[in-house]
Amino acid sequence: MTRLTKLRESQFAGAAVVALVASAIWQVSSGLSFVIPSPAATAEAFVQNFADPRYLSDIGETAQAVAQAFVIGTVLGGAIGLLLGLSAAARTWLEPLLIAFNGVPKIVLYPVLLPIFSLGGSKIVMGVLFALFPVLINVAVGVRTIPPVYWKLGRTVQASKWQLFVHILLPAIRLPLLTGVRLAISLAVVGVVLSEFFATRFGLGRVVLQAYSHGEYAQMVSTILLLILVAFTMSVLLWRLERRVR
Amino acid sequence: MQGIHLNDVHVHFDHPSGITIAVDGVTQQVPPRSFVSIVGPSGCGKSTLLAVIAGLQPATSGSVDVNGRRVTGPDRDIGVVFQEDSTLPWRNVRENVEFAMQMAGVSKGERAAKAAAAIELVGLKGFEHSYPATLSGGMRQRVALARTLALQPGVVLMDEPFAALDQQTRIFLGAEVRRIWEQTHQTVLFVTHDISEAILLSQQIWVMSYRPGHVIDVIDIDLPDERDASIVSSPRFNELHNRVWASLQKESMRGFQDVETA
Structure with a gap:
């Protein structure tokens, strides 16, 4: 118990030291060039942004797109992963295609998506494409590695298809599924914001790009920090959940 | 018709290089409330036979009745304990x-x-x-x-449930299963490749041959009903052990040679 507490304390202390050192380097380098805003100026922009209704609506726009991309991506990835895990035929037909597609830098498809899904829809689709694969791959592998004796057990107690799904399959893949979901959240953020960098009217990606072209570097960095902070927090929360689950 | 009735059960497996006859016409019965073991060399089809009774594996021909009902698939009245965890x-x-x-x-x-x-x-x-x-x-x-x-369940099928365990745990758990059975008196069919385990537990032993698997010997175990692990050192236990071993030996050798020449 005390050792565990100590470890946690030292982990926290370590993170604090890293943050301190990073801030110091940041402070020093901001004095070297005007393109690097000082930590104080960035912090000020960070706080001020939240008083700006336009900025808040940009946050809402991005958050909404990320949430939609995450949900659709997880459901779709989970469904395809399930299919690949359970059906040998689906594996033979789809797996090479999916592996190849996963290797494609998905952002190159963005110009293709734009005319089909318009500005608002394309970034969601891009987010889905990013979020899809980690869930798909983790679920497929998770399902495939369920010990055959679990299915035999399910058959001998005459479990229904639904019971097999809820009481055998889902709990058996709980760990890879959580890993997939954790990665899907981060990647949904990446897909959406990346799309907003390229072409969009609203969203945090647009804020970053606009701040860049106007030379408002404090604004740019503070928004990037916000994105990192949100993605990081969600990842850490899910990671902790993952460790608590047996 | 209580108990387990096997009527000329055959199981064939088709594969690209031919047909494997796993079970070749087994006609036996496990009387109700009795404990019967199947012993045989690896690959003699004893686990396949158990899977057929459990309704997990269809028989190529023949039929199985459990407590008066024809087995057509898994049934909660047929409990199974697997070898794997x-x-x-x-x-x-x-x-x-x-x-x-x-x-x-x-x-x-x-x-x-x-x-x-x-x-x-x-x-x-x-x-x-x-x-x-x-x-x-x-x-x-x-x-x-x-x-x-x-x-x-009306009957309990056990497919080498202790095969993955060490010898001491195995004997100990075998005695436990016997003790439990003395309390419940359920109909049990127990598959093992361990002769001592089979004698310790059962009232009757079926010896199965290497492929094609059929029952070549049925041995009644006339040891007292009240037994524990200490019975393995009794003279009667030894006689029975030799008897089962004699039946099994020819078969094991045959399986061994088959593997060697394959």
């Missing part, structure tokens, strides 16, 4: 024991009562809230046994 790691002991009852739609209160009784029966009292990861292989098999017994 089949405890579910995300459920604690009590939840694992309740699994089969839960699937069968048994009410929560009844489940809890029956699980508690089954856990006590297999000697796991005090471990209700432990997870399988913290239990030994022998204890996990007790959990699997309790799960099967809790549903109070």
Whole structure:
């Protein structure tokens, strides 16, 4: 118990030291060039942004797109992963295609998506494409590695298809599924914001790009920090959940 | 027609290089409330035969009746204990024991009562809230046994349940199964390749031959009903052991040569 507490304390202390050192380097380098805003100026922009209704609506726009991309991506990835895990035929037909597609830098498809899904829809689709694969791959592998004796057990107690799904399959893949979901959240953020960098009217990606072209570097960095902070927090929360689950 | 009735059961497996005859015309019966073991060399089709009785594997021809009902698929009245560890790691002991009852739609209160009784029966009292990861292989098999017994099936099939365990645990658990059976007197068919285990547990032993698998010898075990692990050192036990071994020896050699020349 005390050792565990100590470890946690030292982990926290370590993170604090890293943050301190990073801030110091940041402070020093901001004095070297005007393109690097000082930590104080960035912090000020960070706080001020939240008083700006336009900025808040940009946050809402991005958050909404990320949430939609995450949900659709997880459901779709989970469904395809399930299919690949359970059906040998689906594996033979789809797996090479999916592996190849996963290797494609998905952002190159963005110009293709734009005319089909318009500005608002394309970034969601891009987010889905990013979020899809980690869930798909983790679920497929998770399902495939369920010990055959679990299915035999399910058959001998005459479990229904639904019971097999809820009481055998889902709990058996709980760990890879959580890993997939954790990665899907981060990647949904990446897909959406990346799309907003390229072409969009609203969203945090647009804020970053606009701040860049106007030379408002404090604004740019503070928004990037916000994105990192949100993605990081969600990842850490899910990671902790993952460790608590047996 | 209580008990298990096997009527000319054949099981063939087709594969690209030909047909394997796993079970070749077995006609036997397990009388109700008795304990019968099948012994035989690896690959003699004894596990296949058990899978047929469990309704997990269709017979190519012939039929199986369990307590007067024709077996056409899995049935909750036929309990199975597997060789592999089949405890579910995300459920604690009590939840694992309740699994089969839960699937069968048994009410929560009844489940809890029956699980508690089954856990006590297999000697796991005090471990209700432990997870399988913290239990030994022998204890996990007790959990699997309790799960099967809790549903109070008409017959219990055990497919080498202790094969993965060390010798001491095996003998000990064998004696436990015997003790439990003396309390429940369920109809049991037990598959093993261990002669001592079979004699210790059973009232009758079927010796199966190497492929094509059929029953070449039926030996009644006339040891007293009340037995424990100490019986393995009695003279009668030795005689029976020699008798089973004599039947088995020819078959094991044949299987061995078959593998060598294959």
